[in-house]
Amino acid sequence: MTAPTHHLRRPLTRRLAVELTGTALLLATVVGSGIMAEHLAGGNVAIALLGNTLATGAMLVVLITAFGPMSGAHFNPVVSLVFALKGEITPLTAMAYTVAQIIGAVLGVWLAHAMFGLDIAQTSHKVRTGPAQWLSEGVATFGLILTILAVRQARADAVAVMVGLYITAAYWFTASTSFANPAVTLARSLSDTFAGIRPQDAPLFILAQIAGALAALAVCHWLLQPPAPESISS
Incomplete structure (x- = not known):
C-alpha cells in the first residue's frame, strides 16, 4: 500500500512470503481478537465489536509500516488487483x-x-447476507481503495495510519463491519466464531468488494489527476 519503492526489486519469493505472513497475522488478529472480545464482553456485542475493531486497526498500522517496504503490504486481493490495473x-x-x-x-x-x-x-454458521450487507461491502472497499490511493499521493508515509483509522471507522459505519477483502472473507468463512461468515454468503461479499474497488479506481483516476499547467499570459 506504500508509494512505489524499492520493494519491487526484491525477489518475488520473498515478497510472497511477506504477503503470506502479513495476511496470516492480520487474520489471526481479526479472528483471535473476536474470540477474546466475545469471551470477555459478557454478552455485550458492542463491547465485543469495539475490542475486535481496535485490535484490527492497530495491527493494520503495524503490518503496513513493517512490511510496506518489503512487498507493498497489500494483504488484500483487491488491492493487488488495483495496482495491477494501474500498471504498478x-x-x-x-x-x-x-x-x-x-x-x-x-x-x-x-x-x-x-x-x-x-x-x-x-x-461458519454466522449469517451475513442481503442487499444492505452487500452495499456495505461495496462502500467499505470503495473507501479503503480511495484512502490508499489518495493518501499515497498526498502523503505516502501516512498510509499505514490512515488505513488503520479507516478500517477502525468502517467497522462501525457499515452494516457488514467492513470485511473489504476477499482473502479475509474466504478465511472468515472457516471460523465459526464472532468474526465468521457462512461460506454461502461469501461469494456476493467478494463480488461487492471487487465492484467497490473498481469504482474507487475509476473515481481516483479522475479525481487524483495532477492539475494542468497554467498558461503564461504575456
Whole structure:
C-alpha cells in the first residue's frame, strides 16, 4: 500500500512470503481478537465489536509500516488487483500475491483457533447476507481503495495510519463491519466464531468488494489527476 519503492526489486519469493505472513497475522488478529472480545464482553456485542475493531486497526498500522517496504503490504486481493490495473505490478504478480494472501489468511484463522484451544477446522454458521450487507461491502472497499490511493499521493508515509483509522471507522459505519477483502472473507468463512461468515454468503461479499474497488479506481483516476499547467499570459 506504500508509494512505489524499492520493494519491487526484491525477489518475488520473498515478497510472497511477506504477503503470506502479513495476511496470516492480520487474520489471526481479526479472528483471535473476536474470540477474546466475545469471551470477555459478557454478552455485550458492542463491547465485543469495539475490542475486535481496535485490535484490527492497530495491527493494520503495524503490518503496513513493517512490511510496506518489503512487498507493498497489500494483504488484500483487491488491492493487488488495483495496482495491477494501474500498471504498478504485473498481472502474474497480482495473481501470485492473491494466492499467497489466501493461504496466509487461512493459516491465520487456524492459528487463532489453535491459540484459543478450538477445533482447527471449522465452518461458519454466522449469517451475513442481503442487499444492505452487500452495499456495505461495496462502500467499505470503495473507501479503503480511495484512502490508499489518495493518501499515497498526498502523503505516502501516512498510509499505514490512515488505513488503520479507516478500517477502525468502517467497522462501525457499515452494516457488514467492513470485511473489504476477499482473502479475509474466504478465511472468515472457516471460523465459526464472532468474526465468521457462512461460506454461502461469501461469494456476493467478494463480488461487492471487487465492484467497490473498481469504482474507487475509476473515481481516483479522475479525481487524483495532477492539475494542468497554467498558461503564461504575456
